[in-house]
Amino acid sequence: MKTGLYPGCSLTGSARDYNESVSALAEAFGLELIQIPDWNCCGATAAHNLNKELSLALPARILALAEKNGLEEIVVPCAACYSRLVVTQHELKKNPELKNRISEVIEMDYRGTSRILNVIEWIDKYIIPLLPEKITKPFNYKVACYYGCLLVRPNKVLNYDRAEDPQTMDIVMTKIGAQPVDYPYKTECCGAGFSISRTDIVSKLSGKIIEDAEYRGADAIIVACPMCHSNLDMRRPDINKYWKTEFKIPVIFVTQAIGLAIGLSPEKVGLKRHFVDVKIS
Amino acid sequence: MNNLISRAKELLESKTVNVVIGYEAGPTGLARPAFITDSAKADKLIYDERCVQNLAVYLTKAEVKNFGKMAIVARLPVMRSIMMLISEQQVIGDNLIILGISEDNSLLDIASISVMQGYIDKCDLGNPSKDREILAELNKMTPEEKFSWWQNQFSKCIKCYACRQACPMCYCIRCTVEVNQPQWIPVQANAHGNTEWHILRAMHLAGRCISCGECGRACPVGIPCHLLTMQLADQVWNYFHVHAGTSDKMNSVLSTYEPNDKESFII
Amino acid sequence: MSDFEPKVVAFVCNWCTYAGADLTGTSRLKYASNVKIIRFPCTGRIDFMLLLKAFANGADGIIVSGCHPNDCHYTSGNFHAKRRWIMFKELMDFMGIDMNRVTFSWVSAAEGAKWAEVVNETVTRIREMGPYVSYKELVNKTIEEEVKNE
């Protein structure tokens, strides 16, 4: 089956490393990923703060485009985009009137039939079964899996993993030879969008996440969200200044870790783009 | 269609079933129900746009029940009728083999009631689109317009009860109209009797109508009485989020309740 | 039409509204004498056909009243009745039969004053609406036809 890919803005900008690692994995495992043609912004946080209809219409258009192009399944690596798309599908399923209204707005037929996968679901479905024979360099490190908020919440809508103590990423990590640490900060807030307006808040919150991971002896923090990554990685200098210390622990996308385990080069999976040096490959 | 015929033959030859209920072409070219008991005659079976009648109506008839194991050609409305009939204990699911027909007239592989349930779940369970349009028009009318529109329709009614006979869900051995202690419904085919008959019929199908439209098709004088039950089917969805005929274990909407059912008219 | 006095029938359950109406009496609260009560064990017992029979026999308005949700003497009769009335009202609305002539209410055994209000409000409303001509016409038409046929 062809799987559609919705990259969203991050993967074409600040999280190109993430995009590169997703593509590298798809290539390595012979998986076809078709970028949804003419895709648009998911609306992000901005749209649903401003206008409910807009915040539903934007993702609905993306989903309608996928349907139109016969993509019954799409993978959305960015956790924020994933959340917006799933929430839209949920809202419109609940309310047929609204569904009709949104169809009118986007001037396209929207059925809501596409299956939306987050990156872990995609890995579980397509990569894990083929993984054992592909592993050449087991990722033999202690890792702290950091899920953030959007991958598992709101639980009732996403219906994915356990909201308070998620496990899926930890399980993926054990499959590539890593040892997940017992990590209480899995779903604590990283500061999210305050990255730009209130860097001090991000420094404080993300700092705690990093500090605990280091305390528990992790060699790396594993993430699946561009926002989490940029706060933990790009904002590291601010964090270190705030905490008056030198946190060294690298922050790696789950796809990058898998890439390394199957022997892809650090460049190939975008590790060179990180702000915090990744010395563990 | 060839698939259907060969499957029917297979079932009859292997004595898996004693009868296949389906459609055949009548002398005027219209489709009519066929009860095939001999595999040699299975070639008569047809399946195309002409085949609209809801065959589930026969399943509760004593003559048909006597066949024992049977197969039935079933599009979505027939399948939903069967679900209702099983849940209301009128039909034994194990006695039935469903020769499911999809929207694009191909034979479905329906091995069990639960497979059928899976198929039904994937379908659009709302009213047919042409009826939806008429309902929308009617719902725009003022109460006075609605009243005279329906009175005009009912004035044609001759109380032949074809609407009742054609409906798979009207399987009672004694209908309320046949009760005369007390005489609930005036016997005569007049404005009063006709109106109350149609109210009664619609209420008895509330939460049970599966939107096949057979009652309206059966009416010899062209009263669109199916719109009454379909309107209620819509409202059942609006209020209770239930579509009739989606499971063989469902309780009808009017014999169950949720403590937080919403209404706005009780003071 | 100013001297029009509506005929109103009340279908009530024995345990809440009938007892509530008893309390109205015990409290000597006054209400319009147009309303006459028929007692049922439970709102669950009230057949929707009886409402039609009331209209056909000349009622201009109807009150249907029982126990508040969760207070039913039989636990759930009123919940079933509620669903029945939801469906009935939708059907009547769709057929243009005026449901403003029917008051549905929950009146508990302690709500004697509410019963008086429900009755008075209903009678006032029906008085303004006038006699229920259109349903009566259905029945009268019938009688005329019969006479003609004979």
Added chain:
Amino acid sequence: MARIGVFVCHCGENISATVDCGKVAETIGKLKHVVLSTEYKYMCSDPGQTLIKEAIKEHNLTGVVVSACSPRMHEPTFRKACAEGGLNPYLCEMANLREHCSWVHEKNELTTEKAIDIVRTQVEKVKLNSALQPIKVPVTKTAMVIGGGIAGIQAALDIANTGHKVVMIERSPSIGGHMSQLSETFPTLDCSQCILTPRMVEVAQHPNITLYTYAEVESVEGFIGNFTVKVRKKAKSLDEKLCTGCGLCTTKCPQKKIPNEFEQGMGMRPAIYIPFPQAVPNRPVIDREHCTYYIKGKCKICEIVCPTKAIRFDQPDEIIELQIGAIVAATGFDIKHADFFPEYGYGRYKDIIDGLQFERLASASGPTSGVIKRPSDGQIPKNIVFIACAGSRDPAKGIAYCSKICCMYTAKHAMLYKHKVHEGKAHVFYMDIRSGGKNYDEFVRRAIEEDHVNYIRGRVSTIYERNGKLIVKGVDTLLSSMPVEIEADMVVLATAGVANSGAEELAQKLHISYDSHKFFAEAHPKLKPVETNTAGIFLAGACQNPKDIPDSVSQASGSAVKVAALFSQNELTREPLVAVVNRMGPPLHSTCVGCFLCQAVCPYQAIEREDIKTRDGKVLKSLAKINEGLCQGCGTCVALCRSKSIDLHGYSNNQVYAEVVALLNEY
């Protein structure tokens, strides 16, 4: 031909002040079939009643309408009078001229007109009444109490002391329930076992009580006064008559690593065991799931050591059938355990325990002999956090209700801790303190003011382990509204009280209703808190909702009185105002078509399936049948039945139809 007598009451002046009673009687007297219409000042007085009795004989009446006050007031009076006059009591109806007419309207012609209409309606109704015979049901005067906790014990003793037989069923090897696990009880801090054990022994020794432990209800059939209950006596693998309870087998059993249920998993027990030293009966059972012999086929050490040769490895489960008149469900509750809470690590941290575990730690007979030691390393915690409302009042957890007992036992726990560890610090996170009850609030104040327990109003968001401490992150919502972080040595969760395991299955066997949380439902939230919707089945204790000991005991005594009242009669007389499915000769048998939608609406499970069969057993037809013992006469099935195959005595279709017609039409 109907011969109706109408008796118009003045009720002193209560009716006659606004209604012209003479005119009413006169007008009604002209109606067809009315052979007598008379008036009297007080119909309910002795002379008034005599008037009716004599008129019945004199005029050979077939129906009586007493036009007086509300039937809710005097219907029984007049029905009784009719019966004494020789008329079937159900041929008497009342027209409510007082509450529904004279008292609520002014004196004028319209009021008298309305009165006439009301009487006329009842005349039309009574013509269609049928003579009904009260339903007589025999009563088996043996009660069954399901559950041997404090509620069950109280109910059983109270019933037994009225002189009736009681069978008690307990699924675990000993009675005693959760109360036997408690250390001290609030608000008096008296020892739980000291007050419970004598009651347990009394049950075992009471001549009227038969006790079956290690037994469960298999099925329940029948109705009030006439239940047939099958009980599964699980094999104890022991001849109880031979066993002396010496306990040698339990000390010699090589399998000793089974988590002890009584100690809430904080201690171990052997495979052949007596749950706790004061158990009643004090006889061991073999836990076949863990016994080496049943797993591997050899061992039998207990058999070898037993001095009386009482071990029976091949003993089968036994099913016994009992005739029972009334049932008290007292199956108690369970609590959510720490592994229910993701935010607190799903039970990963050994030192986060639940309230019952704390009870065992604090109990002198517990695994630590009453010394508060934390499970991980046996250290005495210096800093302890209690979290109230762990799960309760939390719709996100699916438990929106208040578990009721936690505020009090949390205060007790904190107090017990402070009494045992004087230098320790106790913190309580709470949402609200609910301490309604005799001496309850005083108790909580004592914990705060005398024992200096630190009460923090706020919730705990997460707990995790760091540096060997449990980091409790919460918020103080009073004054500061600031986040709070406590480094605790041990955390006690006052976890939600929930329905006991198997509650749903048991409710289905008993045909009683239960709520969405699987707690058994009472028949009326205020006025029938002890009854269930199924006549003859009563509730006691926490199987209905979480309750403390005094409440459970009160309710148990309440249910015992209900049972005793039932058993005070040899036969039950029930109003015959029940539903009935019509029946007729073959081939139709009934107009019922057997859709059984009525089964779903019936709140009392009174509608059964009846198969009409040929002589050789072929089912011709299935139809609904009303069990008169269970039907309460609400009539919801009657209004639902599409083919009008069900009718209701006293409110039949014919009667209510006639009432509508009579009320609205001119005469």
